[in-house]
Amino acid sequence: MDIWISALQTVFQPTMLFFILLGVMIGTVLGAIPGLNSTMGTALLIPFTFAMEPANGLALLAAVYCGGTFGGSISAILFNVPGAPEAAATGFDGYPMAQKGKAGEALGYAIMSSVLGGLFSVLVMTLVSPQLAKVGLTFSQPEYFALAVAALTLISSLGGAGMGKAFIAGLIGLFLATIGIDEMTAADRFTFGTKALMGGVNFIPAIIGAFAIGEILAKAEEGKGLSGEHLNIKVSTKLPKIAELLRLKWTILRSAVIGTAIGILPGVGATTAAFIGYSETVRWSKHPEKFGTGVPEGISGPETANNAATGGAMVPLLTLGIPGSATTAVIIGGFLVHGLQPGPMLFINQPKLMYSIFIAMFVANIFMLFAGLFVAKLFANFRKVRYSILGPIIFVFAAIGSFGIRNDMTDVWIMFACGLLGYFFKKFKYPIAPMIIGLVLGPLTEVSLRKGMFMTDYAWGPFLMRPIAGTILVIAVGSVLWNLYSVFIKKGKASLEEVE
Amino acid sequence: MKKNRMFIVSLAVMLVLVFAASGWTAAAPKPKGYPERPIEVVCQYGAGGGSDIFVRSLFNAARKDIGVTVNVTNMTGAAGVKASNYVLGQPADGYTIYNFSPEQLINTVMGREDYRLFTPLVNVQQDESIFYVRGESQFKTIQEVVAYAKANPGKLQFTGTTPQSPDEIIIMQFAKKAGIKIKYIPFDKAPESHAAVLGGHLDILHEEPGVIMSLIEAKKLRPLVAFTEKRLPPWPDVPTAKEIGYDITMGRWRGLAMKKGTPPEIVNWLASVLEKASKDPSYTTIAKKSLLDLRPGWLGPAEYGKFWESEYKVYKEILDDLGYTKKK
Amino acid sequence: MLKGELIFGLLILAGSLLLFWVTGSFQKQTALQGAQMGPSFWPRFLLGGLILLSGIISVGVIRRIMKEKAWGESLMTMDPGKVRFFAAIGLSIAYLVLLPVLGFIAITPVFMIAFMLLLGEKSKGWIIGVSIAMTAIIVVLFTKAMYVPLPRGVWLFREFSLLFY
Known part of the structure; x- marks a missing residue:
């Protein structure tokens, strides 16, 4: 108990609180700008934290991490350009909602869900970190495979287009993920002898292209809505009312649990958490066909999950020294400059520091409410700009945002190619979301399958007959079969391509 | 505590002797008009990894002598080929420095890039390869591992970072010399391999001690054998591979290179600046924590070039021997 | 629009067939292991699915074109x-x-x-x-x-x- 009091005293000091607020602000802004992200932010801040007290420095880094995970959703909702990978799923429903003139509400849902998800996971982390880390380690390749499959089955229930086309889009996404050097054998795949494609198709440029560039091209062709229309739109960020939040209670709770759990796993991070959060929200919804048209659950589901994963990811980091995401990998550097190494010994040697970080993250999530509102308001002003000016700005940000990830023009071309693909998808009524889901989850699915099968000497029995993996797979496959059944048998529709 | 200090002092003395003996002493003169704008250091591995920490901590120490900003760019993917191509695409004017690692030599053997297009700068670290099992593992010694593998061919699962990496080479070399058949299951991100061994899903981990020191101290990972010349001071009970009859001494080295054609006076000046930085406390504290001070790693430009040649031959031989290279 | 949709479907089909053929040239597993699920296993599975589905979709579009006898506007006009x-x-x-x-x-x-x-x-x-x-x-x-x-x-x-x- 004493340790808690002294940790509280560490955190509730003006300098510490200032650093936490600063960190959340920096993180949110970086997350919202395509091409910049919290991973870069933390890497750049580490030399500065060298001169600070360890607790202050680490709280600053953790706050940047929390803010950055939320920030991406601002640009995803307002411009359909996710500023950070974690926000890729938030745009699925966030942008359509903003299109309906409800950008303020969409941002409000995103902020509120982020804060609640973040608080939930920090609470869980504080109470049962070491035990959770042990549970996380029991996950091996078959479990990762089951998780990936469960999220992929979402494709079958994404309404709005024919199921056949949704599957084609999903398969294209999964295929794009195989391009480049194979992780298992280092064989070159689909590189056609070029060095440019060896690094594979990064999903951020692909998402930015498929959504934003596809839309710019479509708008250029339409020629409508290019001028004046946005001038009178007032975007004021509105936090959801209590009644509206209560309606989302199960979505938020489910996604908070999923996000925290996935954050704890060493092999996957907040991006996967967001997609699985979205997937499960659709699965348990009473009206799955409405997703993708701008429903609050579609924002709340992924946004709660990805922020819950930030707290979750700190569990393996602090207890085992195993980073669950790119940003936490950088935060390790923040410990090292102070001569500390994250891992089991840190809990024994520096308990006060550990608990200070926990409390600081809790405070950071509360500050995010204000920082989020402020930054969202700032960016929302851009929506008032007419499209003939906004379009070119978005294009330049899309290009630089893709370039900035690996400083490589290849990514920019991939972005543009996916933009063309996105345009044709839109034109011929192929849904884009399944392609993105496939692209994001592709590497996890393939590698966990092949690695897992290799570990079990290519016997399916030991691969599938595991309590956790088996249960997840049964639920996932069961829900697909149920979907197929209800579409083809109940509604009496006969052929795959006619299901609209 | 006192004993500890003695140890550090003697180590420091040893280090100084080693540096003195390596023949790189006279400081090179500063080239005219260089550097006049920020220098970019390209690292082909992700932020937070061993190589990333290496370049960042070294250039943090070197910054004040270099006199201009030094920016580290992480450019991951394709086993470093991507970053190599980027560096080769920049002019050879001394403003782009590359974190050069054994992968570049392996990639040359595999025909993916050509290390001869770089000019050596310096080698700074020589890390230690160690095999570990998790704390609860049934294996107490490396001999038990070999005996088990002989009784159950193809059952034992080893893990390390990326396919066709120095990790895989050292594991396969060990397997060959011990006459055992094992599986190698690589991960692209090192921490995932640690998790797989900690969770008991895989049996044996290959890793350098630095990044997992806390896990070793907490006895969650137990070192079994070290591929070093001498036993490592923190674990006097852990035998070297040589002692138990497998003559393998290997480990990842970390150094720097530039594009071929960079003016020699720039190379020499940077080398002398970096040598000074490598002795700076802000670098050595991090290096010492990761046991990077145990094996003399420092090589000047000329020696480093010769080192590449000899290492290339070694890798080529091993890769041919293990059957990785295409049979013509 | 149907014509364009058909062309897009057939392009996916043709592309998948071509890429399926490409998988044959993947560097054969040179290491000792991982042969059963080599580098071409997963892409082939995906491309197979794509070939099947895009085939079905294309046939469906052709049937619709036959039924409605509507080719949609010509693709060549420039507005x-x-x-x-x-x-x-x-x-x-x-x-x-x-x-x-x-x-x-x-x-x-x-x-x-x-x-x-x-x-x-x-x-x-x-x-x-x-x-x-x-x-x-x-x-x-x-x-x-x-x-x-x-x-x-x-x-x-x-x-x-x-x-x-």
């Missing part, structure tokens, strides 16, 4: 919308090609002005102000604040870019 669409694509490609040659700071304002004109923006003040201001903001934000390198271009353009970043 102002299509002209703008292809101009936008041409402009984008030109921008991306020139980016590494001329550098970010030299080409971006030109591209933005051209794109705004293409989208029908009339206000000269906005066009010039926004294109120069956005370029400046991005240069400062990315290269000065975050050390993200932007393309600098080659030769004289490189020297020009180096004046700023």
